Amino acid sequence: MNKAAVVRCPVLVLLALSGAVPALAQTPAVGSWREEVRRLRDAPIVLPARGGAKTGKYGFAPRLAARRPTNASVAATIAESEPNDSVRTADSVALGDQATGVVNPAGDVDTWFVDLTAGQFLSVDVDAAQVGSSLDPTLTLLAPDGTTRLAFNDDFDGLDSRISFRVPTSGRYYVVIRAFGGPGTGGPGLTYAINFGTVTCAAVGTEREPNGNPGTASPVAIGTDGSGEICSADSSPVGDVDYWAFTAQAGTTIELDVAAARLGLLVDPFIALFASDGTTRLTFNDDDVTPDPRLQYSIIATGTYYAAVSTLADPGGNPFPYTLHVRLAAQGPGDPITVLAENLGQPTGLAVGSTGDLFASDFTGHRVVRVSGQGVVTTFATGIPIPQGLAFDGFGHLLVASGDGAVYRVTPQGQATRFITDAGFPVGVAVALDGRIWLTDLSDRSLRRYSRTGQFEARFDVIAVGGFGPSALAIGPSGEPYFSNGFEIWKLANGQPERVLRNLSLIGAFAFDVAGNIYATSPVAGSIKLFDPTGTVLADPFSVGPDAPKAVAFGRDGTGATVARLFATDPRVGRLIEMNPAGVALRGLPVGQVPPPFTLDAAAAGLLGGASLSAADLQYLDALGNHNGRYDVGDFQAYLRSVGGLPVAAAMATAQPRPGSDR
């Protein structure tokens, strides 16, 4: 063993996390992993033994000087000995030692070996960038054969790497450190220290290990926090799972929010919520706006529920601390929600039929389900790959945007055929008052318009609006298509996109009421927000009942008229839900092609100065046509088209691409 230097100089490292997490602010138990890391980090770092390019000072000495003394220390500090760029020339180190070196010259690779016993939970922790070095390291752990890669880590503690790995067999293991950035990276400033040790899992914070199942769950009350550490104490393939038990009341919406990555570690926790039986998983989340998970869930029955915190990204790997916040979500006028149907797979799109039945696209089930007003679920159509947006056309067919690049048309009997096939990746679909079909096409970031019978008419490029869309799509009160680009809603006015509103959270879908107010879902925030037609927030949240709402639509009665009932899909939990109707002030804007409430003769007479049409009729006609604020001959032409009254030659002439579109 090449131990060039041994220094024992206890200092206290002020870990970035310690002040942020209550559990970590406590004095670690003797022998805990955290103490081990602190002890390793407390040791002063010596320079590499040899001169030349590898000699020099580490840039973080002043930081070390600021550390408070402690009684922890490393066993030995080992400077690298070049050449050590392969397993054959690897430098030796033992558990408890600190290895030091420099990645220099460019492309340098330093290899270390350590002898381990089966079952040991190895910790290899780099201090470099975090303490002032220019090195952004990567670590690789190789098996005793010298070639099999067991683990890899780039960033854990900021840019610094760490690997925690439980070795399955006794033998010699190799640790390889490189500079991130490829073979051209290296230099005298790229110094590092590697702390070799073992992970010791111990209960920290308010968790009470063992708590790996509902029966041993640690208690936590709503309105308080639980804190603990994900640290795999055994070789379980799922790693450590911490269960927390709490009691929740029916009619409330609880929020579970895990803080770990936001504390500064590059970790990826996961959370799941289980029902009172401890086995039925109600919902889960991996990532919110950061790798930290967050979820909301509306409690239907009072009882004990279980939150399980774990990690899917690196089970059995690097331990990390976390705080679980258990809160009641502040409710809005649309709360509490009611669950109309469950077990719908992953319902993504939503449309309401003319008799009031709801239709939801099951994203992963490749089908469309029909849900009656009483919540009876039947499969309506199958064999539609990755179905997303839904809308009914002017003939009563259901249009389904599919991930296979087509829009399917489904007859009332449930027969599905590929209908529109020239769009690349249709996501949203909507039918205007005149029966024309609109699509959002993610493949070329455009809106596309088709005739009632599916003939392509025009394409509108919306790349310029930026964001991630276009995705969600709905026809606004003036007959113009509105679409989302992620965080914003835009409308296409006279062929030009105009921004309507900007939201702080990703928009899943939106629907209009008759006044033009916009109900927008936020799957990430787990809420629905209400905006007025100008984009001013009217209610935030309108509802927090949904876990991760996606599609949203107003209900219709048996005559096809929209009503003041708002429904949404919740793909994360497979539900179709209804917001509290007492909070829905106005009925929905009619969707799809709506049969006009007057005859052709009346429409003609209204134009020619004869029979007087109501203000609503005139507004309807204007919305059908050029929406210039009055009923004119252009609107009458649009009306004729919508009722199939145009001469054939005129209808065909109209189907030609509109000047100004780029196709």
Place this chain on the structure above:
Amino acid sequence: MSRLRWTFAMVAALSVGAACSYEPTGGAPRAGTLRLRLTTPHADDGAMLFDVNGPPIDSAMAVNSSLRLFTRRAGGSTVVGAVVGVLANGAVVTLQVPDVGAAAGYTARVLEVADRQNALRASLAGYALTVAP
């Protein structure tokens, strides 16, 4: 032939000739068809609102199946109409009138025009309607 008989013969011949003339120069009205002809500066007109004033009109119809006509009688001397379809320069509507000889008495106006995408023309400059046999 005496001067008196020659004069009588000429008057008689002129009278017969006048009675056999095609033009009703002050004679009985003759029912027939007139055409409403459009002059347009655009090639993509889809709908037009118009009116025709003047002598009576018995009926109106579109000149061919690529057009559809809607009319309403607005008072005794005015007909308002909307013709929708593939509009182009030339006849768009035929008018059945009780007296084709009164063609010059009709005036027709273009009130509104929309293109085939329903957009209303902002200007009617260059448009004209004429009524003629």
